[in-house]
Amino acid sequence: MSSIHDSFLLKSLQRKKQKNISLILLITILSFVMIGGSLFILVLHNGLKGMQKRLGADIMVIPSECEKTAESLLMEGSREYFYFDASVADNIKNIDGIDKLTKQFYLASLSADCCTSKVGIVGYDPETDFIIQPWIKEKAKGKIGKDKAVVGSQIQVEKDNTIRIFGRTYSVVYRLAETGTSLDTSAYFTMDTVPQLIEDAQSKGIEFLDSQKNGNAISSVFIKLKPGVTDSDVARDIIHAQEIDVDILYPEAILKSFSENTDHLASVAYFVLFAVWLAVELILLIAFYISSSGQKKEYALLRVLGLSRKQLIGMIIKESLLITLAGFVVGGFLSAITVFPFGRYLANNLRFAYITPTVFETVLIFFFGLAASVLSGILASSIPIARICKLDEYSALREEE
Amino acid sequence: MKNKVAVSILFVVLGILILLAPTVIFPVCPADMKMHCQYTKQAEIGIGILIAVLGIVAFFFSEEIRAGISIAVAGIGILEIAIPTKLIGVCGSNMMTCHSATRPLLVVLGVLTIIVSVANSVYLLKVKKA
Known part of the structure; x- marks a missing residue:
């Protein structure tokens, strides 16, 4: 039964190719910005820590x-x-x-x-x-x-x-x-x-x-x-x-002004991350809202064909997970070939102290990008899920006739 | 036809980028200082031209030959990465552009070359034949 669902899911994804490609593109941008931004914040903080130890004198x-x-x-x-x-x-x-x-x-x-x-x-x-x-x-x-x-x-x-x-x-x-x-x-x-x-x-x-x-x-x-x-x-x-x-x-005083600058930069970075997330999330919500309005009949038909609400909701979640994962893979790949290799070069040019992130930190950054993408996808899919919960199959089918 | 045009263009673009990476995009140290990055630059110019030429050649041949060319380009891609990292190398200090920018760019271009050529040979030999 589940393989029938899966093949149906894949077919449904293929059918809505254009919409899905634009959603994947959005998640790609989101995960790219999240990974790049968190690396930037990490580099800033590590640089500051290095500087604190470096200026160990009063x-x-x-x-x-x-x-x-x-x-x-x-x-x-x-x-x-x-x-x-x-x-x-x-x-x-x-x-x-x-x-x-x-x-x-x-x-x-x-x-x-x-x-x-x-x-x-x-x-x-x-x-x-x-x-x-x-x-x-x-x-x-x-x-x-x-x-x-x-x-x-x-x-x-x-x-x-x-x-x-x-x-x-x-x-x-x-x-x-x-x-x-x-x-x-x-x-x-x-x-x-x-x-x-x-x-x-x-x-x-x-x-x-x-x-x-x-x-x-x-x-x-x-x-x-x-x-x-x-x-x-x-x-x-x-x-x-x-x-x-x-x-x-007084190295401590120099450090204080440096640390204030770093904090300013970090808060700008946090703001940019939040703004990008908010923009992407809003677009996702609107896209899911519009598409789920048009899919009411499809949901009703699937219900009539014997799919339980739970199965239908599971399908929607799987669909949004597949889209966000695809977007994350592309975004993660893009940041792996741009942000990470050239981090040091950028830091040298911007006069930041650059300490190569450890493997753990790198994994954490990618995990953060993944979590942000998946959560955004799931949050956006709450609209069609809510629609399914409130779905009245009979009137949905009649409405479209 | 689509595959033919797309892959040929990709190979030519990648070849040109490999050629431009150490000369124009992130130029290595000046020529009057004989350093590792200088020799890396010369080798990469040759490799870039080779990949671009193979991209042009691939356009005129059948699927099997194109698959063969793609396999060769994948090998050249590995060599392209090995030159700045193992075989010749770049300057030691990461404050130098050749270390912090040219080498990563060459590695990224090499990885992309390998991905494109391996994907293309798999596509031509397995997917298209099936």
């Missing part, structure tokens, strides 16, 4: 008048660097309220031998570091020290687990997890490797000031405060403790 001390450069270094991974004397860090050390303090050295980089794009070279102190540490996801392949490197997720490592920077080979100890920020395209060395990097860079034509060459230069000091301490108080003490002018950045 205060960043930088040379004076380098605020803009430092900000774009943090947020966009710009490769313009700045230096001041390492004594700045020593002067800060004993200020009250500081929990952790670590210094970093940035080297203006050429395209390094390993990679075709510019690589950020960062000197850091593994003893005090709290900026890079949270991103180390794998077991160490040795101990960090001189001539050893930690690399970001986008740095290409040779097969023997080494990288070449300015013609010299360094063995890679750790690889960082993907952050979607400039951490991904940087290589990290201990401070005692820095003089050698400067020397190699000089031999490749990079110019340095004498103050940068003497091994006493650093680029920034990151500070984590003790709980309950006001950052502006500590910042004032830091400035007072220095003999030279320094600038203070």
